[in-house]
Amino acid sequence: MASTDGTASRQRAGRGRRVVFAVVTIALLGLLARLAFLGDRTAHWDEARVAYWTLHYLDTGLFEYQPIIHGPFLQQVNRAVFAVLGPNDFTMRLVVALLGAGLPLVALCFRERLSGVEIVALAGFLAFDPLVLYYSRFMRSDLPLAAFALLALGCFVRALDTRKPRSLHAGVLAFALAVTTKEYVLVYVVTWLGALVLLADHRLFGRGLPTDWRGRFRGHIRSARPALRRWLPHLLASFVAFLVVVIYFYAPRTGPNGGPGFDDLFADPTVLPAVVGEATIGSWQTFVSLWVGGGHQDHAYLPFLGSAAETLFVGSGALAVLSVVGFLVDRYADDGPRDLVAFCFYWGFVSVLGYPIIADIAAPWTVLHAVVPLAVPAAVGVGALYRRGYTALASENRPAVAAVAIAVLLVVGQIGFVATTDVYLDDQSDANPLVQYAQPASDLHPALHEMESVSAANSGTDVLLYGDFLVANTTGTREPGCSEWFNVLPLPWYFEAEDVRVACARNGSAFESAMNRSHPPVVVSLSSDADSLEPRLAGYEAYPEVIRTQDTSRTNITVFVEEPAANASDTP
Template sequence: MNPSRVESRFDRVALAVGALALVALAVRLVGLGARPVHWDEARVGYWSLRYLESGYLTYRPVAGGPLVYILTRTSLSLFGTSDFALRLPVALVGAALPLVALLFRSHLDDDETVAFAAVLALSPLLVYYGRFARGDVLAIAFALAAFGFGLRLADGGGRQNAYGLAAAVALAIASSGLGIVALACLAVAGLLVFDHAALLRSSDPAAMRLGSLAARVRGNSTPAARAVLVFVGLYVFTFAPRAGVTDDAGLYSPGTIIAAIDVALFDSVRRFLGVRVEHRYPGGTHEYLPYLADFLETLASAALPVTLIAVAVFVADRYTSGGPRTVVAAAVYWAGATIVFVPMLTEVSAPWLGVYAVVPLAIPAAVGLAALARWGRRALDAGDAPRVAAVALVLLALVAQTGAVATSEVYAPSDRDTRMAHYAQPSHEFTEFRDNLSTWVGPTDDDAVDVVYYGSSMYVGDGVADFPPVPERWGERLPMAWYVHRTGADTRSVTSPVELRESVDTTPVVVASADERSTLAPVLEGYVAHEYDTGLWGRPIVVFVRK
C-alpha cells in the first residue's frame, strides 16, 4: 500500500478522533460547576485545599488514591477554590479519553476506531462522572491506556509502548484503590485470551509462546529496565509524602527524600493492605448480590445501548468463521471480570462503579456501531430503502436514548429519581447555601468565629479533620465543610445551648441537624433559619443566619 495513502488515512482518523475529544471537552465543561458537590467531592476538595495551604500530603487509603489530590491542588491554586476548579482535572482526563482509541487502531478498522472514540466521548455515564471529583474516571482511563500500550507492545511495537504501559499502570494505581481491581480484571482478560489461543490448531503450544515472550524480554532488557524505572518513578512521585512540618518525611525536603521514597514504596503497600484487606474483615464485608444488582441496574439505566451492542457483537464475533477477534474477546472478558469482581471488592455500592465496565464494553460496542453504519451504507448504495430505514431507525433510537439520559441525568438538577446520582449528592436547593455562604459569613476576622457547628453529631475537635482518617462525625458536616473552609471561615464545635450563647453576638452562621431547630430557635433570636437536604433525600440540616 502506498505510504502516503496510509498516512492520509491515519490523518483522517486522527482528525476525527481529535474532533471527538474536543466535543468530549465541551460536554464536560458546560455547567461543570453548576451542581453542588457530592460528599465525596467535598472530601477531595477539603483535603486538597488543606494540602494547598499546608503543603502536607500523605497517602491514606481511606481517602482514595493520591493522584486526585495532587491534580486538584494544582487546579485550585491556578483557578481558585470553586466547584469548577475542583472538578476540572477529572473533566480534562475524561475529555482526553477518546484519544486513547488511537492506541487500538492496529486492531480496529478506521470506522471502528472513530466509533470507539465517540462512545468514550459521549457515553452518559462517562460524561456524568467525568464531571465528578473522584478518581474512578482517572483509574479506568489509565487502565484503558495500559491495555492499548500492552496490545501495541505485544504486536512488536517500539520501546515507547513499554514506557507508556509502565506509566499508565502506575497512574491507574495512584488514581484509586479500584484502579488495582481494574488492572487485575484486565490481567484476567489477558490470561483468558492467552489460554483461548491454545484451543486453536494454528496456535503454538503455550510453553512455546511463553518462551518466545521470555526471549523478547531478554532481548529488550534495557528498555524493560527503563520501563520499570518509569513505573517506580511515577509511583514514588504520586505516593511519596509531602511534608508541611519539618519533622515529617517529604519528597521535596533534601534531608528526608530517602525516607519519603521508603514510605512511598513500602509503607503505601502496608497501609493499603491494612485498610483494604486486614482490617476490612469481617466488619467491612457486605452481601454480594445486592451490590451486583445495583451494578447491573446502573448499566441498564445509564449504558443500555453500549451494553446490548457489546454483548451482541461478542456473540456474533465469537461464532463467526473469522472470529473471535483478540481485541473484542479481551474487552468483553475485561468487562465480565469487572462485573464479577468490582461489586465484590468495592466498599460502597454507587453508580460511578459502572464506568469500570462501560469503558471496556465500548470496544465491542464500537465494532457493532461501525458494522451497522457499513451495512446501512451498502444498502444506500444498492438503493435498498427498507434496510436504510431500518439502520436509520436503530441509529436514531441510540442517539435519542443517549440524549434523553444526558438531558435528564447529566445536566438536569439532581433529585431522588436521578439514577446516576448517588444518595450523597445534595439536592438542587442546596445551591442556595453554596451561593450565599460567603455573603452570610462576611469578612473573616482572625479573632472571631464565623461558623459554629452545633450538636454532638457534628462535634469535631480543632485540627482533627486536617487530614484523613477523621472521626465519623466529621462526615456529618459534608458537603458544608468544603464550602465553609474555602471561604476562609473560622469554625467552632459546641454541644450545648450554654456554649452557643457565648458565640451568639459574634457568629454569623450556625449549622446543625434539622432535629435541633426547636432547641436552637429560642437561643438564636435575630437569626433566620434555612433548611436544606444534604442528600438526594433525607439528612436535612438547619442553617441559622444572623440578620
C-alpha cells in the same frame, strides 16, 4: 502497478486523516460537555473530604497516603491546581474533566486493530456515554484510574503493532499513574491476566486440544525469547520509571515537621531509603491494614449486583447492549475473534460481576470500571450496524435500512436523553441512578454565597454549628475541630476554601452563650431543630437544605443567614 499502489496508499492516508479529525472533534466536544456548568453541582461527600485534605496539604505542606480516600494522584495534582487557580468546585473537578475529555483520543491507539468507523464510535462512547460523562465531572479517582488503564492498554497495543519502544515506555508511565489513583488497580491487573489467559486459550486451543500441544506451547516460548532479549533493556528502564512515579506520588511530605519526607531529599539525600520504603512497603502495609480483611466487603452480593446492573442499563444501556452485539459479531466472524475485542469484553464482563464483591458500598462509580472496556466491543457493534446499513442502502433494501435507522436512533436517543437529564438537569436527585446517596440533594450554593458574603465582612465567628448531631463532644483533628466532621460534610470543604471561622454549640445554653458572645451571622442546624431556633434568630433568613439524597430525617439542615440590614444595625 506503482501508480495503483500509490493511489491506494493516498486513499488510506486520507481515510486515516479523516478518522483522526473526527476523533479530535469528538474529544473537543467532550471537553465542552465536561467543562459546561462544571462547578454548579454541590460537592459530594467524597469530593468534599478529598478536596478538604488537598487544601490542608496546600496550607500545611503535610501529606501522607490515606487509603480511605484512595490514591494520592488527585491530592498531589489538585494541590498545584488550587495554588494556581484557587479552591472551588470548578477547579477541584478540573483535572478529572480534562482526563475524561482526553479519553476519546485513546481510541487512536487501536487504529491497527479497529476499523475507522469503530474508532470513531469508540471515541463517541468515551466522550458521551452518560456514566462516563457524569463521573468525568466528579472529583473521584475512578475516572482517572479507568482513563490511565485504557491509555496503558492502548500504548501496549501500539508497542506490539509498531515495535517502537516509546509506546512501551508511555504505557508503563500510564500504568504507573493508574497505580497512584486507586487501589482498584489491583483488580485491573487480575482481570487483565484472566483475559490474557483466555486469549492464549484462543490462540493455542481454539480448534480443540492438539495432540502436540506441549510442543506447540514450547514453540511459542522459544519464538518469544529473541523478542524478550531485544526488549529487556526497555523493560528495565520502564520499571525504573514506574518506581519513580509511584515513589513521587506516594512518598510522605513532612513540611516543617522534618523528615523523612520527599520534600527533605534535596536537603538531606540520606533519607532516600526511608522515603522509598515508606512510599512502597509502608503504603502497601497501610493499604492492607484497611482494605484487606477489614470488613469493608461484608455485605450480601446480590443487592450490590442488582444496583450495578440498574446503573449499567439505565446509565449505559445502549453501550451495554452493543457490547454484547459487537463481541458476538466479532467472535463468529469469518476471520475469527480479534484479540483486542475479546480482551476488552472479558475485562468488562468480569468487572460487572466482580466489583459487587469487592466494593465496600453500592456506588454507581464502580460500574464505570466495566463501561470503559465494554466501549470497545460496543464500538464494534456500531461498526456492524454501519456495515449492515451501508449494504442495505446499496441494495435498496428498505426494510433493512429502516431497521438500522431505528436502532441508531434508539442508541443516540438513549445516550442523549440520559446525558441531558441525569448529567445536567437532574444531577443531584435520588431518582437519578447515576447519583450516589451521599450527594447533597439540594443546591447549597445560594446559601453558601450568602454565608461567604457576610463572613467576608465579619470580624469574629462567622458560622455557628448547633446540635449534638453536628457538634462533637471532644475536639477533633479536622477543621472545624468542634464538629461531628463527617456529619457536617460537605460544609467543611467550603469553610476551609473560604477561610470561614466556625464555632459550635451542642445545646441550648451553649447556643445562647455563643450568640451573646460573638453574634455569628450564620447558624447551621438540623432542620428538626430549626423551629426552636427561629424565634431566637430574628433578622436571619432560613435556607432549608438536604445534604444527602437518603436518610433525610438526619441530614436535612437549615442554614440561617443574617440579613444585611440586621447585620449592619448590630455593627458599632
